[in-house]
Amino acid sequence: xxxxxxxxxxxxxxxxxxxxxxxPGLALATRPESAFHIPPYLVQLLGKYLCYAILAVALDLVxxxxxxxxxxxxxxxxxxxxxxxxxxxxxxxxxxxxANPILPDFMVFLNWKALPVAWWGFNWxxxxxxxxxxxxxxxxxxxGWFAFRSRVTGVYLSIITQAMTFAFYKEFFRNDFxxxxxxxxxxxxxxxxxxxxxxxTKAALFSASAIALILxxxxxxxxxxxxxxxxLMAVRDAESRMxxxxxxxxxxxxxxxxxxxxxxxxxxxxxxPQVGIINPSEFAPANSIEAAIWVAVGGRGTLVGAAIGxxxxxxxxxxxxxxxxxxxxxxxxxxxxxxxxxLPKGLLGLALRERETKPVVDTPAIAIEEGADR
Amino acid sequence: MSEAENPILTSSLLYxxxxxxxxxxxxxxxxxxxxxxxxxxxxxxxxxxxxKTTMMDVITGKTRPDEGDALFxxxxxxxxxxxxxxxxxxxxxxxxKPTVFENHSVExxxxxxxxxxxxxxAGLLGREDLKVRETIDRILVTTRLKEHRARLAGSLSHxxxxxxxxxxxxxxxxxxxxxDEPVAGMTDAETEATAELLRAIACDHSVVVVxxxxxxxxxxxxxxTVMHEGAVLAEGALDQVSADPRVVEVYLGR
Numbered sequence: 001x002x003x004x005x006x007x008x009x010x011x012x013x014x015x016x017x018x019x020x021x022x023x024p025g026l027a028l029a030t031r032p033e034s035a036f037h038i039p040p041y042l043v044q045l046l047g048k049y050l051c052y053a054i055l056a057v058a059l060d061l062v063x064x065x066x067x068x069x070x071x072x073x074x075x076x077x078x079x080x081x082x083x084x085x086x087x088x089x090x091x092x093x094x095x096x097x098x099a100n101p102i103l104p105d106f107m108v109f110l111n112w113k114a115l116p117v118a119w120w121g122f123n124w125x126x127x128x129x130x131x132x133x134x135x136x137x138x139x140x141x142x143x144g145w146f147a148f149r150s151r152v153t154g155v156y157l158s159i160i161t162q163a164m165t166f167a168f169y170k171e172f173f174r175n176d177f178x179x180x181x182x183x184x185x186x187x188x189x190x191x192x193x194x195x196x197x198x199x200x201t202k203a204a205l206f207s208a209s210a211i212a213l214i215l216x217x218x219x220x221x222x223x224x225x226x227x228x229x230x231x232l233m234a235v236r237d238a239e240s241r242m243x244x245x246x247x248x249x250x251x252x253x254x255x256x257x258x259x260x261x262x263x264x265x266x267x268x269x270x271x272x273p274q275v276g277i278i279n280p281s282e283f284a285p286a287n288s289i290e291a292a293i294w295v296a297v298g299g300r301g302t303l304v305g306a307a308i309g310x311x312x313x314x315x316x317x318x319x320x321x322x323x324x325x326x327x328x329x330x331x332x333x334x335x336x337x338x339x340x341x342x343l344p345k346g347l348l349g350l351a352l353r354e355r356e357t358k359p360v361v362d363t364p365a366i367a368i369e370e371g372a373d374r
Numbered sequence: 375m376s377e378a379e380n381p382i383l384t385s386s387l388l389y390x391x392x393x394x395x396x397x398x399x400x401x402x403x404x405x406x407x408x409x410x411x412x413x414x415x416x417x418x419x420x421x422x423x424x425x426k427t428t429m430m431d432v433i434t435g436k437t438r439p440d441e442g443d444a445l446f447x448x449x450x451x452x453x454x455x456x457x458x459x460x461x462x463x464x465x466x467x468x469x470x471k472p473t474v475f476e477n478h479s480v481e482x483x484x485x486x487x488x489x490x491x492x493x494x495x496a497g498l499l500g501r502e503d504l505k506v507r508e509t510i511d512r513i514l515v516t517t518r519l520k521e522h523r524a525r526l527a528g529s530l531s532h533x534x535x536x537x538x539x540x541x542x543x544x545x546x547x548x549x550x551x552x553x554d555e556p557v558a559g560m561t562d563a564e565t566e567a568t569a570e571l572l573r574a575i576a577c578d579h580s581v582v583v584v585x586x587x588x589x590x591x592x593x594x595x596x597x598x599t600v601m602h603e604g605a606v607l608a609e610g611a612l613d614q615v616s617a618d619p620r621v622v623e624v625y626l627g628r
Contacts, residue, residue, distance in 0.1 A: 227485070228497030234475045234486050241473045244434055245546060246461030247492050255494045 004352055005302060009221060012304045013214050019046075020210035024203035040199045043206050045318065047274045049311045050209035054216045054267035056294045056310035057303055058260040061220045063292065064301030065229065066256050067153075067236035072161030073264050074288035075168050076136035078278065080265025082172075083135055085185035085278040086119060087128035088196075092189050105187070106180045116178045125192055132269040133262045140261030141254065148250035148257075153239070162285050169283035184279025191273050202274070209270045213307065216263050220303050223259065232256055293336045299346025309346060378454040385448060387412045387550055387580050388433070393442030394604075395428055402428040403439070404604040410550070415576040417591045417612075418584045420601035421624060426584045427470065429601070430552050434467050435460040447549070462492070466548035470555045470584075472535035476528030480519050480538060483527050484510045487542035509545060516571070517541035533564040540571060551581045557590050569593040588612075600624070 023038060023046065030037040055077050062068040089104040098108040102115055121127040143164060147157060175181035194201040223229050235242050235249050242249050272278045281287075291310075298309020313335070320328045343350055383389075388410040395403040403425045410416055420426055431437035432444060435457045444452040450463055461467075475483050488506045490496070514520040517537040522530065527538055536556055543551050556572065557565040569590060575581060576596075585591050591598060591612060598615050600608040602624045608615045615621050 223498070226498050227500055228494055230478060230482050231486055231497050233477060237475050237477055238473055240436070240457070241469070241475070242486075243457035244436075244461050244467045245487055245492075245542075246458050248458050248494075251494050252497075 005304070008304050008348070008352075009217070012307070013217065016050075016210045016214050020207040020214075023210075024200075024207055027203045027206075028200060040202050043199075043202050044274050047202070047206040047209045048271060049314050050206070050213050051267045051271035051274070052291075052294065052310040052314050053307035054209070054213050054270070055264050055291055056298065056306040057213070057216050057220055058263035058267065059291050060295050060300060060303055060306035061223065061263070062253075062256050062260045063295060064303070064306065065224050065236060066232050066253055068253060068257065069155075069158045069292065070161045070257075070260075071158045071285070071288045071292060072163075072165040073260070073291055074285075075165035075283055076140060076261040076264035077268035077271070077287075077291075078165075078168070078172075078280075078282035079136045079139065080132045080268030081272040081278040081282060082179060082185070082268075083122075083128055083131040083265070084269035084272045085188075086122040086131075086179075087125060088188040088191060088273060089185050090119070090123040091191070092187065095189055096187070104180075104185070106175075106183065107178075110175060118178060129269070132265050136261040136265030136268075137258050140258045144254045144257040145250075148253045151250075162288065165283050165288050166285050169280055169285070172280035172283060180279070182280060184277055184281075185272075186277040186279075188273065188276055196273055196276065205270065205274050209274070212266060212270055216266070217303055217307065219259075220263070223256070224303070228252070228255075290332070293332065295346075297335060297339050297346055299348030302346070302348045305346050305348030308348060312347070378451040378459075380445075380449045380451065382448040383445060384409075385412075386410060386445075387414070387447060388582075389443070389445040389448070390429075390433075391443045393429070393432055393439045393444060395425075395432060395437055395439050401604055403432070405442070406601070406605050408599060408606065410580060410582065412549075413578075413580055415572075415581040415594065415596045416583070417594055417596055417598045418582060418601060419586070419588070419591060419598060420607070423603075424601040425604040426601055427554060428604075430467060430554060430582075430584065433460075433552060434465060458492070461546070461548075464547075464549035465552065466543040466546045466550070467552045468539050468543055468554060468556065470558065472532065472539050474527040474530075474535050474538050474542070476526065478527055479524050480514070480527055480530070481510060481523045483538055483542055484513055484545045487545040489545070489547045509547075513541045513544050516544065516574070518567075533560050533568075536560065536564075536568065537571070540568075540575070544575065549580060551575065551579050553581060553583045555585055556583065557585065557587055565590055566593070588616075 023043060026036050027038040027040065027043045055073060059070060059073050062070055092104065094101040096105040098105050100108050103112060147160065152160065171177055172179055173182050179185070188196050190196055191201065224232065231242065231247060232252055235252050239249055294310040294313045295306040297313055298307065299305025317328060320331055339346060345353070386409045388408070390406060390408040393403050393406040394401065406425065406429060418426055428437060432439050433452060435452060435455055439453055446452050446463060446465065452460060475486065478486070485506065488509055490503060490506055491500065514523055517540060519534060519538060519541065522534065527535065530538060540556065553572070557568050560568060565587070572581060572583065572594065583594065598610065598612045599606055600615050600621050607624060608618045608621050
């Protein structure tokens with residue numbers, strides 16, 4: 001399957017690279033009445049889909065290739081988003097409602113006198129970007145270290161990842177936690193000096209998202225194509241066999257989990273300036289489950305499929321929540337059931353199967369510590 | 375690993391003394407003792423539930439014994455090490471049910487098993503090793519899988535999977551091989567070929583074979599240990615132990 005996948009991957013990268021050039025061109029260089037004009041709201045919407053696609057690639061790296069069905073990747077995405085949001089809040093400066101040059105509006109409103117330590121340094125862009133990768137990465141390192149060492153696998157692992165994101169969801173809701181409570185962070189003005197309202201900034205953010213998706217895909221592709229990647233898939237298929245071969249299975253899982261969390265954080269950081277808000281609802285357990293659905297729909301263990309699934313499902317979501325809002329969730333649930341039953345390899349698997357005659361061996365949806373030979 | 379390493383206490387490769395294991399009150403092993411010399415090949419037989427697989431679990435670190443000593447190479451305390459550490463010391467294991475990586479090619483199965491650095495970092499940045507490549511080519515010939523090297527292991531026949539798994543053990547190049555029922559479900563011709571393969575392996579490795587098939591054990595022609603109810607019942611040449619009235623009773627029922 002890999003030769004075929006490589007060709008599809010190449011096409012995928014080419015399409016994204018073209019989009020990174022053409023979409024801003026059409027958005028900025030055409031007149032609004034032209035048939036080729038892409039309005040700013042659409043540029044923003046497409047950029048949002050690309051951020052979801054990065055999250056899907058990140059999730060596919062651990063789920064498709066290592067059998068870790070994380071239902072908490074929304075937390076890594078949201079933490080990256082919050083780190084970016086904090087930078088954007090500090091950029092508002094004295095232009096806020098209360099015109100406080102240091103404190104964001106919600107802190108003035110809560111009658112806080114000084115900036116909490118967690119917010120220090122976030123006025124400096126490189127520091128904020130460091131936090132975008134560091135915070136999700138370290139969380140994944142700590143969480144994974146405990147979970148994988150204790151050999152928590154399968155549904156149990158999925159459940160504790162849900163619990164993790166739910167804990168963040170609850171915590172970020174609290175006003176005195178210091179991140180804007182249920183309102184979250186919003187009213188952003190500009191990013192490294194460029195107004196977020198301008199069409200050019202929106203176009204640039206779209207291109208940045210497309211490039212980030214290309215890089216995330218290439219990084220994930222390099223990882224799964226290496227000997228480490230082969231070992232990772234072997235861990236997914238027969239974990240205890242790998243232990244008896246002398247592999248430190250927990251380290252293999254941990255590396256993939258941390259890389260995946262960092263990619264999810266980057267996706268969240270690109271997402272926030274495009275949607276203009278980050279609030280605790282991004283931590284909602286349902287968000288993480290939805291991300292798993294994108295991956296399943298597109299094709300688990302293919303990377304490209306995960307990205308396509310994210311874009312396709314979100315496109316459908318945008319359309320149906322507009323046209324038939326009350327039926328969307330049923331549609332999403334139905335889609336998941338259909339894909340699970342009839343398309344174990346997702347949409348991409350369907351496309352590949354047409355041309356492949358090689359037997360496809362089913363991979364388990366989640367790796368469960370098998371009892372070796374009993 | 376240092377706490378598990380002792381000065382050399384015995385010249386035996388594997389030394390099990392008074393090993394007991396119980397699961398929820400069920401005693402799987404009761405004071406099992408077994409000594410294996412370097413270069414030796416040993417067949418272990420015994421009825422279902424005799425504790426053969428549990429013994430392998432203890433040796434490979436999957437199960438911790440409640441009491442008893444397990445020494446490898448005269449100085450490593452196996453009861454203090456985990457699976458990966460024990461595998462790195464040089465103990466390889468073949469499961470009863472063929473356990474190969476079904477979604478990997480035959481070649482990649484051998485590559486993953488081959489003796490090479492096991493760290494994440496080595497896996498990400500390591501270059502292809504010519505020596506490993508040669509080893510893989512050699513093993514593909516030994517296990518008669520040369521024509522199938524690019525095939526997915528999941529699409530191999532049952533017998534081929536068994537050989538692939540034995541090939542993976544060879545690639546791992548351990549000092550001691552534990553082989554659990556290698557001929558279960560094989561045709562007579564395959565069984566014969568497997569016996570030949572194991573004898574070839576035993577030339578430069580120590581091997582423990584657990585087997586039900588008496589014909590196969592006879593073909594191996596090595597010292598036999600009979601296990602029963604978690605302990606050793608008899609030990610010696612096959613003809614000698616099969617003449618033992620206690621062994622006859624265990625096998626034929628009372």
